[in-house]
Amino acid sequence: MTLPSGLSDSVADSEPLARFLTSSSQFNVSGVKPSVFLPNPKNNQTSVFRHGAEPREALWRIAREYAVGDRPLHGAAVCLAGDVRAVLLEVNPKEPPPGHANIENWSVNKNDPELTKATQKELATKIAQRATLVQF
Amino acid sequence: MLKPISTVGAQVGLALLYSLARPGTAISNEAALVQTAANRAMDSVERSRALFGNKATAISQVWALAQECSVEDWDGNGSLPIKPVSVHRAIALIRALPADMPLPEFAPDPDGAISLDWIRSRSRLFSLSVGDSDRLAYAWLDGSDSGHGVARFDGEALPLRVLQGIASIMEFNDAAIGIV
Secondary structure (H helix, E strand, C coil): CECCCCCECCCCCCCEEEEEECCHHHEECCEECHHHHCCECCCCEEEEECCCCCCHHHHHHHHHHHHCCCCCCCEEEEEEHHHHHHCCCEEEECCCCCCEEEEECCCCCCCCHHHHHHHHHHHHHHHHHHCEEEEC | CCCCCCCCCCCCCHHHHHHHHCCCCCCCHHHHHHHHHHHHHHHHHHHHHHHHHHHHHHHHHHHHHHHHCCCCCCCCCCCCCCCHHHHHHHHHHHHHCCCCCCCCEEEECCCCCEEEEEEEECCEEEEEEECCCCEEEEEEEECCEEEEEEEECCCCCCCHHHHHHHHHHHCCCEHHHCEC
16 A cells, blocks of 8 residues: 555565754764664654655755754664664654654563663664664 | 972972972982872873863763753654753763773763763664663663663762673773773
């Protein structure tokens, strides 16, 4: 089935996912830092867009129009959906906006929020290791 | 000829140390010993200054990050602003780090905490989150190996297993504090 954006309603493992960087502290020469992929505490999801590094201008437009607005924009962390699923998380489309998806299935231990955070950090670290830093 | 040391206004401090450490034409063993001891003391003071300078820089970076991420939704994804308690805990942690231990990099977490990242390479890092609890969440990556845990920080001394985790990733040895 096809979504309004024209993309498939299921995200293939080979699809690239972009997470936009609004602070220079979110990356260094080694690459992307783990905190970039941590979930939003309000909904326990990590918002991404189904787009790779190229075309660069299209990626930048997605960021400006649908993600960060006029906030500082340093670049994007691009990983594959398969890298997310390799750590037993899930990637599901969530439109609008077009091309938007969420990384979901982050584990939660309601009795121990710090252990929840530690578990999530480990997964975020593994995803970040496989991500490519794209700078604007 | 021995250089006289002024006793007028003499005070325990750097001026005296500098004068004692200054090369002179000391002719006695005692004078030579004093000069050697003063040189060692000056080295220690200057090294401490360098270390404190590095920690001061790190603390400034924490404050700058807190300022940068001081508003709700700073990332466009609904993130929480960095909490003041996260800043103060991060600063306390920096101060508690052993001398000579590499200082971390800092990054904002979406829940208002601050990540302290010791990054040796893409595949070797130790990341610690400092938030509004005295229990710190941490995770590490060492090649194909990884793990996570929680450790309590009382504001003064880091748990040994956290120090050992950082030291292992950064290949830092300090037998004096049990990290070998």
